[in-house]
Amino acid sequence: xxxxxxxxxxxxxxxxxxxxxxxxxxxxxxxxxxxxxxxxxxxxxxxxxxxxxxxxxxxxxxxxxxxxxxxxxxxxxxxxxxxxxxxxxxxxxxxxxxxxxxxxxxxxxxxxxxxxxxxxxxxxxxxxxxxxxxxxxxxxxxxxxxxxxxxxxxxxxxxxxxxxxxxxxxxxxxxxxxxxxxxxxxxxxxxxxxxxx
Amino acid sequence: xxxxxxxxxxxxxxxxxxxxxxxxxxxxxxxxxxxxxxxxxxxxxxxxxxxxxxxxxxxxxxxxxxxxxxxxxxxxxxxxxxxxxxxxxxxxxxxxxxxxxxxxxxxxxxxxxxxxxxxxxxxxxxxxxxxxxxxxxxxxxxxxxxxxxxxxxxxxxxxxxxxxxxxxxxxxxxxxxxxxxxxxxxxxxxxxxxxxxxxxxxxxxxxxxxxxxxxxxxxxxxxxxxxxxxxxxxxxxxxxxxxxxxxxxxxxxxxxxxxxxxxxxxxxxxxxxxxxxxxxxxxxxxxxxxxxxxxxxxxxxxxxxxxxxxxxxxxxxxxxxxxxxxxxxxxxxxxxxxxxxxxxxxxxxxxxxxxxxxxxxxxxxxxxxxxxxxxxxxxxxxxxxxxxxxxxxxxxxxxxxxxxxxxxxxxxxxxxxxxxxxxxxxxxxxxxxxxxxxxxxxxxxxxxxxxxxxxxxxxxxxxxxxxxxxxxxxxxxxxxxxxxxxxxxxxxxxxxxxxxxxxxxxxxxxxxxxxxxxxxxxxxxxxxxxxxxxxxxxxxxxxxxxxxxxxxxxxxxxxxxxxxxxxxxxxxxxxxxxxxxxxxxxxxxxxxxxxxxxxxxxxxxxxxxxxxxxxxxxxxxxxxxxxxxxxxxxxxxxxxxxxxxxxxxxxxxxxxxxxxxxxxxxxxxxxxxxxxxxxxxxxxxxxxxxxxxxxxxxxxxxxxxxxxxxxxxxxxxxxxxxxxxxxxxxxxxxxxxxxxxxxxxxxxxxxxxxxxxxxxxxxxxxxxxxxxxxxxxxxxxxxxxxxxxxxxxx
Ligand code: FES
Ligand code: FES
Numbered sequence: 007x008x009x010x011x012x013x014x015x016x017x018x019x020x021x022x023x024x025x026x027x028x029x030x031x032x033x034x035x036x037x038x039x040x041x042x043x044x045x046x047x048x049x050x051x052x053x054x055x056x057x058x059x060x061x062x063x064x065x066x067x068x069x070x071x072x073x074x075x076x077x078x079x080x081x082x083x084x085x086x087x088x089x090x091x092x093x094x095x096x097x098x099x100x101x102x103x104x105x106x107x108x109x110x111x112x113x114x115x116x117x118x119x120x121x122x123x124x125x126x127x128x129x130x131x132x133x134x135x136x137x138x139x140x141x142x143x144x145x146x147x148x149x150x151x152x153x154x155x156x157x158x159x160x161x162x163x164x165x166x167x168x169x170x171x172x173x174x175x176x177x178x179x180x181x182x183x184x185x186x187x188x189x190x191x192x193x194x195x196x197x198x199x200x201x202x203x
Numbered sequence: 204x205x206x207x208x209x210x211x212x213x214x215x216x217x218x219x220x221x222x223x224x225x226x227x228x229x230x231x232x233x234x235x236x237x238x239x240x241x242x243x244x245x246x247x248x249x250x251x252x253x254x255x256x257x258x259x260x261x262x263x264x265x266x267x268x269x270x271x272x273x274x275x276x277x278x279x280x281x282x283x284x285x286x287x288x289x290x291x292x293x294x295x296x297x298x299x300x301x302x303x304x305x306x307x308x309x310x311x312x313x314x315x316x317x318x319x320x321x322x323x324x325x326x327x328x329x330x331x332x333x334x335x336x337x338x339x340x341x342x343x344x345x346x347x348x349x350x351x352x353x354x355x356x357x358x359x360x361x362x363x364x365x366x367x368x369x370x371x372x373x374x375x376x377x378x379x380x381x382x383x384x385x386x387x388x389x390x391x392x393x394x395x396x397x398x399x400x401x402x403x404x405x406x407x408x409x410x411x412x413x414x415x416x417x418x419x420x421x422x423x424x425x426x427x428x429x430x431x432x433x434x435x436x437x438x439x440x441x442x443x444x445x446x447x448x449x450x451x452x453x454x455x456x457x458x459x460x461x462x463x464x465x466x467x468x469x470x471x472x473x474x475x476x477x478x479x480x481x482x483x484x485x486x487x488x489x490x491x492x493x494x495x496x497x498x499x500x501x502x503x504x505x506x507x508x509x510x511x512x513x514x515x516x517x518x519x520x521x522x523x524x525x526x527x528x529x530x531x532x533x534x535x536x537x538x539x540x541x542x543x544x545x546x547x548x549x550x551x552x553x554x555x556x557x558x559x560x561x562x563x564x565x566x567x568x569x570x571x572x573x574x575x576x577x578x579x580x581x582x583x584x585x586x587x588x589x590x591x592x593x594x595x596x597x598x599x600x601x602x603x604x605x606x607x608x609x610x611x612x613x614x615x616x617x618x619x620x621x622x623x624x625x626x627x628x629x630x631x632x633x634x635x636x637x638x639x640x641x642x643x644x645x646x647x648x649x650x651x652x653x654x655x656x657x658x659x660x661x662x663x664x665x666x667x668x669x670x671x672x673x674x675x676x677x678x679x680x681x682x683x684x685x686x687x688x689x690x691x692x693x694x695x696x697x698x699x700x701x702x703x704x705x706x707x708x709x710x711x712x713x714x715x716x717x718x719x720x721x722x723x724x725x726x727x728x729x730x731x732x733x734x735x736x737x738x739x740x741x742x743x744x745x746x747x748x749x750x751x752x753x754x755x756x757x758x759x760x761x762x763x764x765x766x767x768x769x770x771x772x773x774x775x776x777x778x779x780x781x782x783x784x785x786x787x788x789x790x791x792x793x794x795x796x797x798x799x800x801x802x803x804x805x806x807x808x809x810x811x812x813x814x815x816x817x818x819x820x821x822x823x824x825x826x827x828x829x830x831x832x833x834x835x836x837x838x839x840x841x842x843x844x845x846x847x848x849x850x851x852x853x854x855x856x857x858x859x860x861x862x863x864x865x866x867x868x869x870x871x872x873x874x875x876x877x878x879x880x881x882x883x884x885x886x887x888x889x890x891x892x893x894x895x896x897x898x899x900x901x902x903x904x905x906x907x908x909x910x911x912x913x914x915x916x917x918x919x920x921x922x923x924x925x926x927x928x929x930x931x932x933x934x935x936x937x938x939x940x941x942x943x944x945x946x947x948x949x950x951x952x953x954x955x956x957x958x959x960x961x962x963x964x965x966x967x968x969x970x971x972x973x974x975x976x977x978x979x980x981x982x983x984x985x986x987x988x989x990x991x992x993x994x995x996x997x
Contacts, residue, residue: 024325024327026327027327034245035247038247039238040238040241040242040244040245040247041237041238041239042238043242043244043413043414043463044244044415044492045413045414045415045463045495046494046495046926046927047494047495048495048926048927048928050495050926050927050928051413051927053413080238081236081237081238082237082238082239084237085237130233130236130237134236134237135236137232137236138228138229138232138233138236139228141226141228141891141892141894141895143229143232143235143236144464144722144723144724144895144899145412145413145414145462145463145464145465145721145722146231146232146235146236146240146461146463146722147242147412147413147414147463147464147722148413149235149236150236150238153236169657169659169660171935172659172935172936173659173665173936175935176934176935176936177934178934178935179413179927179932179934180413180935181410181411181412181413181464181466181899181903181932182464182722182895182899183895183898183899183902184895184898184899184900184901184902184938184941185898185902185935185938186898186938186940186941187894187895187898188935189935
């Protein structure tokens with residue numbers, strides 16, 4: 007079957023989709039957007055979290071056909087989405103060729119000394135930057151799902167309590183960090199958000 | 204500052220930023236938060252096929268026949284391979300003992316063993332085709348414990364074993380046995396006023412890394428294959444893969460792709476050979492990605508253990524002796540079992556001074572799932588038991604459990620039961636003091652918000668099982684001892700290549716190692732080390748691959764020590780080379796070139812007094828300095844197979860925990876309120892990462908204390924819970940705040956004085972939580988994980 011939907015602000019269509027394919031599979035394997043992760047494909051870990059018409063969902067549990075005509079935001083489009091949060095048109099994130107990974111992606115990592123900011127000069131959403139700054143990223147496999155969930159939390163609640171953060175992120179497993187630095191990251195993003203308002 | 208005669212301008216000395224000791228941020232952080240970081244399951248190639256593995260549904264059986272014809276006839280299927288299709292006589296692999304079949308032949312020995320592999324154009328096609336493979340099994344009785352493994356009529360799991368351990372084990376179903384005997388425990392027991400013994404059970408834990416086993420094999424024109432894969436040790440994989448494929452090692456080129464956690468679970472091969480076989484057979488790139496169900500079968504687990512301990516003390520609280528027997532279940536294949544046995548035996552006494560000990564550790568072959576490396580590696584199980592013993596002893600003596608431990612704590616210079624002296628700081632008493640002196644979290648926090656109980660803060664959480672009635676609090680302590688690095692005479696080395704050159708008018712260094720970055724932050728630390736040693740700002744981390752010498756495994760808390768040490772050592776050699784070039788070119792301009800101790804800092808050559816002699820740009824111009832060196836730690840020896848004596852370990856690391864728990868005694872639910880930890884790291888090269896590692900390790904220990912266990916049916920040896928629905932790992936709601944105290948007492952034998960940190964926090968976290976639950980409930984609790992029924996006595 008053919009599925010039409012909007013991904014990170016761009017209309018997309020996927021052909022020859024099997025009935026049983028999940029939205030996660032279509033995003034990762036057909037759209038070239040592997041940012042959403044495939045840690046359990048059982049709806050248990052939250053690594054595949056994307057926003058479907060604004061609502062965070064486990065994309066591994068969404069049949070691709072259910073996404074017909076709907077708007078999806080993945081971690082690849084998060085910075086843009088956050089930027090255009092107030093506007094009507096969530097940006098022009100990656101298209102099917104703009105990002106994603108192929109074989110020549112055995113990337114070299116440029117490591118720069120940091121004074122609070124790291125990596126290439128790229129525009130990141132506040133929550134993305136906070137995850138880097140707080141040391142909330144280790145292996146990073148849980149990170150995309152956590153970012154999408156945390157970004158939605160901050161959209162709903164600009165100064166969440168620790169209990170709110172724990173509740174909102176309780177569907178996202180992380181095996182590396184012990185969560186303490188993830189809490190730090192969300193607190194940091196919330197605090198920075200407050201500063202700029 | 205004196206006047207220099209160098210041709211460059213006189214400049215102020217500028218410190219290089221981002222060196223060791225700073226909380227520099229991850230170089231791969233931006234890629235990881237934008238979703239662009241290429242994990243092994245993200246690899247993609249035009250025209251690629253998908254591989255799938257058919258696994259045994261039974262734990263022990265003879266294979267009568269395998270019929271793949273229907274699977275092969277399925278449209279979209281390119282290849283179906285079984286044991287008969289393996290290209291060479293080498294049909295097994297293994298870390299230490301080559302006893303693991305690439306694909307089952309003759310027999311299957313555990314539930315989930317790979318039997319056949321399929322390549323198809325869609326993962327679902329491959330899965331459906333695999334389901335059409337017909338296997339005829341003749342079931343055999345299953346061996347699941349020591350009694351059935353070593354009983355008089357026990358079937359042999361591996362008939363005709365011929366590995367080098369076989370001569371030293373009492374039964375062929377024992378993989379390895381290591382006694383450690385020192386002094387005379389029986390004689391010393393006579394001095395004891397109180398003797399305490401106990402039997403303990405440690406459940407089977409899973410690494411449960413989030414990134415599934417996966418990779419992409421691409422056939423090459425020269426008949427070789429390129430493999431992009433998530434692993435912990437590229438060269439160890441290569442050494443096992445190439446002979447099975449019948450290829451020389453230089454025709455199997457491996458590149459590390461993004462690793463989503465490891466914790467020991469990627470030390471053994473999983474899909475590596477399967478993907479290569481399918482790629483070579485079909486001539487097309489083949490990707491294999493395990494789903495979570497397969498992942499539970501695709502890697503080895505932490506050894507479940509049964510432990511019997513006996514300790515004696517005098518009235519004034521001094522330990523007299525210790526006897527113990529540790530039985531580890533290694534499952535169907537050896538994996539790292541022999542080394543786990545060595546660790547369990549040599550660390551069985553924990554961080555205490557006991558001169559007379561009688562220790563025996565064994566690992567069994569059974570039909571249970573294979574067990575091998577997991578964070579803490581044999582020391583975890585022992586720590587669970589000896590720490591429970593310490594509490595029992597303290598209680599009998601009516602002493603404070605922390606004071607009792609401090610009274611018997613080892614220190615620098617203490618002889619361990621192996622006869623090895625601990626020749627670096629051993630701040631056991633101090634770590635306990637640190638966690639004990641933290642203020643306790645307030646009682647009944649669920650009430651502090653207002654009159655209504657905030658159920659989220661109670662055991663059971665949002666399921667609203669209690670409003671505080673029947674909730675009791677307990678506090679518990681534990682401390683542990685872990686070795687760092689590979690022990691027992693293993694030639695443990697690491698290789699680093701460091702290059703320095705001028706690019707766009709700036710000095711740039713490149714670090715190339717085969718170190719597997721599995722999330723621990725090695726790539727961050729390498730850049731810090733190079734900045735410190737070479738004084739350059741720009742550092743590029745080359746992808747890890749087999750084009751450079753081995754870095755050894757990312758395990759045993761060894762990578763910062765070993766590959767960090769190799770990077771340091773190579774960078775120092777590069778610095779010497781650069782200074783040589785400088786002397787030759789510019790030496791005549793200033794006498795300090797010949798006489799002073801010279802350093803590289805902020806892109807310049809400076810004297811130790813801070814005088815700038817030259818810019819690196821002028822020293823190097825268009826020359827590049829490029830060196831690749833191997834680096835070793837001081838040698839160790841194998842433990843004596845009869846007495847366990849020998850200087851077998853490189854370094855020790857120590858951590859202590861204090862757990863505060865609340866238990867709903869009606870429903871048996873536990874909430875861990877706080878898990879404070881103190882650890883000595885020797886030198887924190889990156890404090891932010893150090894704390895992250897300590898918190899992560901602590902959480903894995905918490906998991907096995909209260910929820911994590913792979914449940915194997917004792918009658919059939921089938922795994923009952925291979926999913927994240929049924930194998931529970933801690934969520935953010937299960938994990939408390941984890942305050943961390945870091946000590947930095949340098950180990951003079953280690954690079955920068957550092958101590959491996961990854962594993963120690965996993966040891967004491969579990970027994971601390973158990974101690975707190977015992978303290979809250981008064982129950983004995985000799986098994987982990989604790990389940991509700993253990994707390995409600997139903
Ligand atoms: S991959 Fe979707 S919830 Fe785990
Ligand atoms: S799972 Fe590795 S960082 Fe969260």
